[in-house]
Amino acid sequence: MADTIYALSSGALPAGVAVIRLSGPDSIGILQRLTGDAALPPARSAMLRSIMEAESGQLIDRSIIIIFKGPHSFTGEDSVEIHCHGSIAVVAAVQRELSRAGARPAEAGEFTRRAFESGRIDLTQAEALAHLIEAETDAQREQALSQAGGRLRDLADQWRDTLINLMADLEADLDFADEGDVAAGATGTIGRGIGALADAVRSALATAPVAERIRQGLTIAIVGPPNAGKSSLLNALARREVAIVTPHAGTTRDVLEVHLNLGGRPAVLLDTAGLRETEDPVEAEGIARARARAAKADLVLDLGPGPKQMIVNKIDETGAQPGWHDGKLHVSAATGAGLPELEAWLAAWAADQIPAGEPPVVTTARQAHLLSETLGYLIEAERENDSVLAAESLRAAAHALGRLTGRIDPETVLGAIFSRFCIGK
8 A cells, every 4th residue: 555645835935825735545534633533624625624733632723624535636546735824833743743643755756656657647747747847937838738738648649549550450461461351452551651650750759859948948158258248247137146247357267057038938048258368277167168158059149249149238338329230239237228129139039949839749858769769660660561570660669659658667767757856746
């Protein structure tokens, strides 16, 4: 029998309200113990109850409790939510009493893993829930919600059904070719079916690069000579003091990162070491890292002459007017002049890189790898002249799709996926 687990599922304490979740076979019995045998609410109904220390009968808190009966719960098990006051002392006391009653603290991702193991969700949806929790922009939220709704799972199930039918047709072509009810030219029809399925998987795979940009963020590197105002511009765009700003050259020694929301699209802004010749080995290493990161960036903002974009900073010192002049954007990181134009330009650029529309189908490297594997087997089957070998390739493709959704997957893979979740999810 599975353990009954608990965890704080709401945010950091202190807070106005804290939500403690329980899941497992003893959830309702443990709740009954904490409420001192008071009447419990019907499933999915909220009720105010006193949470008590079982031994002393002392009141811990007056809390809202909600019961979710399995299998109609997130985990598929009997589950309970305790909505208590969000003080550190109250939450600690409730959790202490839960442990005394026989529950144990949940491990990272254990609630979601139980939902997967009970068949409530598949692996693609589990991955999407983790991304939804981490989402910082609308694009990330929309992509995660689409996947959490079962978009890729539904496609994978359709493809797997098609594979099974194609394998059945191939077996019939092999075993009953002399029978009159096996249509002539079945092999050609099967080949076209395999080709159509390969095209569908190929189209889904084509969305993976955009999904990666949405999850990880577009990278924008600020480069230029020392004292060009790179760190000041980073702080201005971040709207907080991230980088140290001094009048001395070489202050920035490593690459600093700041996450931005550009019109609902995620970006990572990089502040790099000033580019110059130096004998200082630490500064030289920072400059080498700056060049390497800039080379891989989606956009380079040069505070000075550059190949992609030119930004003229410190117009508060030169008296130049803010905005676009002669192909250059004039700004002052110190006063904020010209920054609205820069932010608008960056948002428009990000919209070009991540167009609006239906979210990508493939959203993780694991999914892309398994679909690439599936596609490889389909291509083998399509090109194979031997029906026995073609059927074997189709079986391998179906196996890869099973691993995609979690119907078939080694324990180590499941552990790696769920260990990345936060406690309480």
